[in-house]
Amino acid sequence: xxxxxxxxxxxxxxxxxxxxxxxxxxxxxxxxxxxxxxxxxxxxxxxxxxxxxxxxxxxxxxxxxxxxxxxxxxxxxxxxxxxxxxxxxxxxxxxxxxxxxxxxxxxxxxxxxxxxxxxxxxxxxxxxxxxxxxxxxxxxxxxxxxxxxxxxxxxxxxxxxxxxxxxxxxxxxxxxxxxxxxxxxxxxxxxxxxxxxxxxxxxxxxxxxxxxxxxxxxxxxxxxxxxxxxxxxxxxxxxxxxxxxx
Ligand code: NDP
Numbered sequence: 520x521x522x523x524x525x526x527x528x529x530x531x532x533x534x535x536x537x538x539x540x541x542x543x544x545x546x547x548x549x550x551x552x553x554x555x556x557x558x559x560x561x562x563x564x565x566x567x568x569x570x571x572x573x574x575x576x577x578x579x580x581x582x583x584x585x586x587x588x589x590x591x592x593x594x595x596x597x598x599x600x601x602x603x604x605x606x607x608x609x610x611x612x613x614x615x616x617x618x619x620x621x622x623x624x625x626x627x628x629x630x631x632x633x634x635x636x637x638x639x640x641x642x643x644x645x646x647x648x649x650x651x652x653x654x655x656x657x658x659x660x661x662x663x664x665x666x667x668x669x670x671x672x673x674x675x676x677x678x679x680x681x682x683x684x685x686x687x688x689x690x691x692x693x694x695x696x697x698x699x700x701x702x703x704x705x706x707x708x709x710x711x712x713x714x715x716x717x718x719x720x721x722x723x724x725x726x727x728x729x730x731x732x733x734x735x736x737x738x739x740x741x742x743x744x745x746x747x748x749x750x751x752x753x754x755x756x757x758x759x760x761x762x763x764x765x
Contacts, residue, residue, distance in 0.1 A: 532557030540621030542569025548739035592648030600655035701759035717765035
């Protein structure tokens with residue numbers, strides 16, 4: 520079972536991995552776990568102070584030095600992603616993995632109350648940004664001996680649910696996007712898969728379920744085996760699959 524995967528200590532040694540939404544929640548933990556297993560992590564997110572705190576934690580632990588990319592997926596254009604890809608290519612030569620983790624819940628509301636701006640933000644941040652980013656990064660991912668692209672879905676990315684509006688639709692779109700890329704790049708060195716984290720103790724989860732006791736939930740650390748498996752070479756032959764992290 521992948522969610523019981525035991526990652527070797529040096530699983531990601533020598534690999535460079537980009538994590539979006541690395542400042543908090545699941546993305547922060549993934550960045551720390553990837554670094555702990557030897558990766559050089561590129562921390563992307565919208566709040567620089569949070570990225571710096573993760574950078575400092577990585578440094579204090581003695582892991583490979585991280586890099587910081589402050590970027591708001593809401594306003595970023597294809598140009599920003601192309602510039603970012605060039606910077607990564609110049610600095611590292613190639614990229615071994617991308618974890619598309621950043622996302623917003625937007626507003627949970629009855630369908631009749633969905634506002635155009637909130638809808639557009641959810642689609643922009645959760646789908647369009649990751650699409651443009653992947654497009655820009657493909658050449659530098661193809662320079663790696665074996666590269667892993669991981670998208671993040673949700674239970675509502677498989678089956679729609681009342682009041683989950685734009686978030687649910689953005690996660691359906693994420694799964695569709697991942698399948699298109701996975702199919703198209705099937706014969707290349709770039710594999711593409713999806714993770715459904717399951718209920719996890721983060722800020723987003725408590726926004727969605729304010730009355731829930733967070734202590735009843737798995738932590739971000741608990742779900743890391745699936746994330747490590749998909750970033751390391753043990754998953755080299757996996758493509759176009761969706762993994763439940765719990
Ligand atoms: P959090 O809200 O705790 O963290 C989300 C991260 O994404 C934050 O670091 C945030 O940055 C970043 N982010 C949000 N918007 C942007 C943006 N416009 N540009 C750049 N970065 C941005 O969420 P989780 O850790 O809970 O969720 C991570 C992923 O897992 C999401 O894709 C979510 O949909 C998915 N997921 C989570 C579940 C759960 O139970 N927690 C269940 C199913 C799926 P900042 O801190 O600066 O706002």
